[in-house]
Amino acid sequence: MASLTADAVVCAVRAHGEHGAILRALTREAGLIAGYVRGGRSRRLRPILVPGNLVALELRARTEDQLGGATVELQESRAPLFAEPLAAAAIDWATSLTAGTLPENQLYPALYDALSAVLDAIGVAPSARQWAAALARYELLLLAELGFGLNLEECVVTGSSNDLAFVSPKSGGAVSIGAAYGYEERLFRLPAFLRGEDSNPAMSDVLDALAITGHFLDRDVLDGRNRDLLTVRQRLLDRLGRAVA
Structure with missing residues (x-):
């Protein structure tokens, strides 16, 4: 008999039968796992x-x-x-993304730690800006863990690590100010905090980061599948936009 005992973050719950539920949860020891919880729909x-x-x-x-x-x-x-709509939308998106994209029973300890940090931040951060930045970094890490990492360390055109200010929507590589000249409107703006250069990003930087990660999640990870996840994410973005309007 296979067995596992571990701390786990609940990511998705689906009713099964009259009283039970199928749980999907992220663990550090075994990655994303699924299990049947007898009485999972009970009041307790x-x-x-x-x-x-x-x-x-x-x-x-x-x-x-x-x-x-x-x-x-x-x-x-x-x-x-969940009594706060913005926090509820953030938790819904972070857990739905995890449950909807990770293969089961594969180790992702860095994602477990990062997701736990995001959820902790939602609970204690004084403003949405702090936890939203952590969420953008989580999305960036998830892309990398699934094999779609972005190269934000050097310019995709020149190979230089200087003056990186944009991201190519095609290659996922950083682009320097000089190499981007004349093409700025076709590129994403690269927030410094995604490269670890700003510990206190403005909300505009966070939204720029979420635009980058959202583009590559849609193109490379969802790829026409799990389209309902984008609705969950858009609900979060709409609420973030209203919060800073």
């Missing part, structure tokens, strides 16, 4: 099986290919954050 378990919550998970299956039975105990509840 519904508040635990909330996307974004941290749970102590125990998963048991007879074979590696069988959907295992899961039991959960609440470690940290993020359910109160």
Whole structure:
């Protein structure tokens, strides 16, 4: 019998049968896993099986290919954050993106740490700007972990690491000010914080970063599939836009 005991971030929950639920959760030890939670739709378990919550998970299956039975105990509840529409939209997007794009049972420890950091930031950051920047970095990391990393370290045209200010929507490579001359309107603006050069980015920089990651998520990861995820993301962007209007 295959088994796993680990802390896990709840990413998606789907009703199964009259009383049960299929849980998808991200763990540091085993990546994204799925399991059947008996009584998962009960009054006791519904508040635990909330996307974004941290749970102590125990998963048991007879074979590696069988959907295992899961039991959960609440470690940290993020359910109160859903009372705030902007925070709710951010948690919905971060967890939906994770559940909808990562293959199951593959290790992504860096993504687990980054997702946990994003969710922590949503709970404690004094403004949306701080956690939205962390979310943009999470999206950038997810692209890299899935094999679609962007080259933001050197100019895709000249090879220089100086004066990088734009990103090519075709290559995903950085472009220097000089190489971009005359083509600026066709390129994304590169916020310095995506390169670790600004610890306190403005919201305009964060929105520029989300435009970059959103473009490559749509083109390379979603690629015509999971289109409903883009609706979830757009809802978040709309609320971020209203928050800074």
